[in-house]
Amino acid sequence: MDGVKKISLVIPCYNEEKNITRTLDGILEVFKSSSILAKYDFEVIAVDDGSKDATWAQIVEYAKKDNHIHGVRLMGNFGQSCGYQAGFDASTGEYVITVSADLEIPLENLAKVVELLEQGYDFVNTNRKNRWGGEKKAKSGMANKIISRVSGVCMQDRGSGMKGFSRVLVDNLKFYGDMHRFIPDYLTVYRAKMTEFDVEFKDRDFGVSAYKGSQVFWFYRSSYYRLWFLGNCVSYCAKTVGVQYWG
Template sequence: MKMLSVVLPAYNEEKMIVRAAQEIGKVLDDARISYELVFVDDGSKDTTWRKIEETAKENPHITGVHFSRNFGKEAAMFAGLANAKGDCCVVMDCDLQHPPETLVEMYRLWEDGYEVVEGVKRTRGKESALHRASAGLFYRIISKAVGIDMSRASDFKLMDRRAVEAILEMPERNAFFRALSSWIGFRSTSVEFDVQERTEGESKWSTRSLIKYAVTNIVAFSSAPMQVVTFAGIAVFLLGIVLGIQTLIKYFMGHAVEGFTTVILLILLIGSIIMISLGIIGYYISKIYEEVKGRPRYLISRKIDSRIDAQNG
């Protein structure tokens, strides 16, 4: 039987390690699916890694990866995929907001020949009005920027080994997993799921983190902000032409050009656009600098190898 690798990024999830291993394992055992659970501790500050070690001693299906420090969820997902041994891999949240039961449906679709099975959110669960509005704005902006509808997208997806290798071969350091997994193509389909309520711990996503996530990944995957700079320059140029024509008309009509306030406002407007444009360009240059240095996406300080054999389940 071909093996499924379940990649589980974890940051300060000490209360969820044992439960995640038990619930996911029960679902896959009942479905008679050979599997491994790849927990990636993203430099947690609590006892997450100790829980992974303790659980691995009792459960031969577990592989553990521990980062030397916090490198972020994107890095944790790539590390999990790189250390997974399965014929297909699925990335899901350690907090079980992605329902384990959906794994079986994804796996069966993969057996039918699909190489990417996208988990699509049917509902988002209980969220505050501010967080829902922030998330909605984030997905609208990022969908426009990357050219892919990400309004209901998630990191919860299953990929064939060929698709996993295609993503891992990409040399870029600042990778956007959700967009890249769609960009690579391959035969794909989707499965709807309802976001489950977190039972332990707290969500790591705040309005501030969503904004940071959006800016980082838009720049990593799209040149749209650079186009905004171009359009802003064109708009200011057209405004300058209009005001120039107005000034010449008044000059030839013998009227002095009035409006000291207007001049000040124009200077402030143009100066603001220039400074924002320089900031956008500078951010892109900083990301280019990071890519040129070629530092690794993550550093692994400790590792637990799974003892399960893909052939015996």
């Protein structure tokens, strides 16, 4: 599609056999039904992070049927940061957007992410409203406040699965370890222009989330010192090993 911009969607997956097919179907549908998204070419890069179920088989099956869909298979469970990096390395779009495999955020929000990227933002974050209640919400909110104070970046939801990136950021990013938890803070190294908007949150229908409010809080509280070393992250080259591609 000469002259048409491309959007790359990166979906990290771990044991998502009951969710990934609905997510892929939803993406194919929203790019047909949305007047904004229909103007773009797109590719879907589903990254299987060492799943023990039929996630990879589902991805391969879809890649055979639709040339928009591609699969990347890691040879073990390396974590979300490695999954993001593998997807970014395989992407070719002018814009790259991460999507959760469990449809926690309605796919209709992809259009607004693209609109904001078109307005010149380098990074677009989404804030999942009403995702937790009571104690979990308080702990998650406190964790974000701790990190915001340390890094100087005011973002309400660092853990949201839908995030948009400009190509220039993706070409220079190198995620490793737990960097996916600090993406907005990491991007200050690049003087990235960032924004955030609210989205509806929907609990997953199948499977169990790997992260709980209390776990997130204690992780951030115990590891916020890592942000002080973000300057060194730029020169760190993390290589993903043991990768299998499909499509």
